[in-house]
Amino acid sequence: MIASDMNFANPEANIKQLELAPGSRVADFGAGSGVYTLAAARAVGERGKVYAVDVQKELLTKLSSHATAEGVGNVEVIWGDLDRVGGSKILDGTMNAVILSNVLFQSEDKQALLLEAKRVLVPGGKALIVDWSESFGGLGPSPAHVVSAEEGKKMITEAGLTITKEFNAGAHHWGVVVLRPAL
Numbered sequence: 001m002i003a004s005d006m007n008f009a010n011p012e013a014n015i016k017q018l019e020l021a022p023g024s025r026v027a028d029f030g031a032g033s034g035v036y037t038l039a040a041a042r043a044v045g046e047r048g049k050v051y052a053v054d055v056q057k058e059l060l061t062k063l064s065s066h067a068t069a070e071g072v073g074n075v076e077v078i079w080g081d082l083d084r085v086g087g088s089k090i091l092d093g094t095m096n097a098v099i100l101s102n103v104l105f106q107s108e109d110k111q112a113l114l115l116e117a118k119r120v121l122v123p124g125g126k127a128l129i130v131d132w133s134e135s136f137g138g139l140g141p142s143p144a145h146v147v148s149a150e151e152g153k154k155m156i157t158e159a160g161l162t163i164t165k166e167f168n169a170g171a172h173h174w175g176v177v178v179l180r181p182a183l
Helices: 003-008 011-016 035-044 057-069 110-120 149-158
Strands: 025-029 049-054 075-079 095-101 121-132 162-167 173-179
Touching: 011 035, 011 095, 011 121, 025 035, 025 110, 035 049, 035 057, 035 075, 035 095, 049 057, 057 075, 095 110, 110 121, 110 149, 121 149, 149 162, 149 173
Parallel strands: 025 049, 025 095, 049 075, 095 121
Antiparallel strands: 121 173, 162 173
16 A cells, blocks of 8 residues: 555545445556555455556556455456546446546546546446545645545536535545446
8 A cells, every 4th residue: 555545545445435246347547556446356356356447557567466466366457548538448338336546636637537437337337536635745736736526526517427425535535426327
């Protein structure tokens, strides 16, 4: 686990907000170091699958090695560009859940990122969105890149997703669970 995740957010606790069922299919957009990927992989069990999508190939290589070392065999890494619809390379409507943790603030095209999450979700599927609420002591984004909870919620609803739950995602973070409406 990287220091910022350990000090400010609890991936296992945040993942519980999704209420993942064993056997679920989950995409972790902007997987980074993989703390949410591995928490989700444990939550969905051996019959489930977690797709870790990131633009940084070296992080995906490390994540794959880390999953293997921990005996977690239900993780697949995908190199993808999440700033465009279709960039995750995941088929339409195939994921029960999507995780976007500390990704929104980094995205060049936030609307495309949210639309990509919506695209891959099954109707009725959920997304967990966690992002920085402020810049803190040199950790996290610069103040200019912080996406406030209010801004984030507006973007989420504009993408056609429904906010079902707001929760305390950790120090210096906001969190919501959203739903892709049924067809």
